[in-house]
Amino acid sequence: MFEITAFDAPLGAEITNFDFSRDGHLVDEIVEAWHQHVILVFRDQPTEPRTLASIARIFGTPVRQPLQRPEYQVEGFPELRLLSSLHIDTLGDREPLRIGGSWHTDHSHFPVPPRATILQAIKIPEQGGDTCFSNQRSAYEALDEETRSRIDSLSAKHVYNSRFTPRRMPTITGDEGKKQPEALHPVARPHPDTGNRSIYLNPVRVDGIEGMDDEAAMALVNELMDHSTADEFVYRHKWRVGDVLIWDNRQALHMVHHDYAPDVERLMIRTMIEGP
Ligand code: OGA
Ligand code: MN
DSSP, rough: EEEEEEEESSSSSEEEEOOOOHHHHHHHHHHHHHHHHSSSEEOOOOOSHHHHHHHHHSSSSSSSSSSSOOBOTTTTTOOEEEEETTTOOHHHHHHOOOOOSSSSSSTTTSSOHHHHHHEEEEOOOOSSOOOOEEEEEHHHHHSHHHHHHHHTTTTTOOOSSSSTTOOOOOOOHHHHTTTTOOOEEEEEEEEHHHHEEEEOOTTEEEEEEEEEHHHHHHHHHHHHHHHOOOOOOOEOOOOOTTTTEEEEEETTEEEOOOOSOOOOOOOOEEEEEEOO
């Protein structure tokens, strides 16, 4: 039987001795631990596509990856994609994409964003390439009552790449560009399964807040982001090959540190779970 051990951190727990073929049916126990800890790390999992595809089904229905390029594909697994530090912006400037290098939550410009993202580490640089996660539920709960009641009724507009973004998203053209949705989401979003609110913002996608002018909206976004990404809410994950890490996009922000040599490959496999 597996063991779940909370990290000595504001969020996160690891699962050791997990064997999908033996333990994969213990869905309620695993999902409940995940809601509580926001991220779970399954240690020492076999590095083959089947692992991620199987673990994903514990948490819901995997989604087809919305942006596909030939170099991302995993044959026979349309719900998986490769995420390599050597991938470049093929439709744009052909520079490395460096996906995920600033605080964000995944695909928040979708009306129903994926509830979870799951990564498995395949190749990790000797130094660097850690991913940080911030607990947006604790960050919300730590706000004073006045701020909470001020933001409880606000909604932010999320787009593919905000006018105020700190980071460019991959270049998209033609139909793929036209297909990108926009969405309004509560700034203090109630969790669909537990009802607890989290600060739900995303500096790469948030293009405004309903009823506020741009300057006031962005000042509020920056203020809430400074608060919610402070060290007291952050866990920094040092990857081991084989780690399968699932995070709750509704309760966490994440960002990877691309602080390793440009010619070193950092390779992950990714999948996402349908929302809400
Ligand atoms: C992602 C992402 C971070 C990482 O896959 O959505 O942000 O550590 N990845 O590669
Ligand atoms: Mn991401």
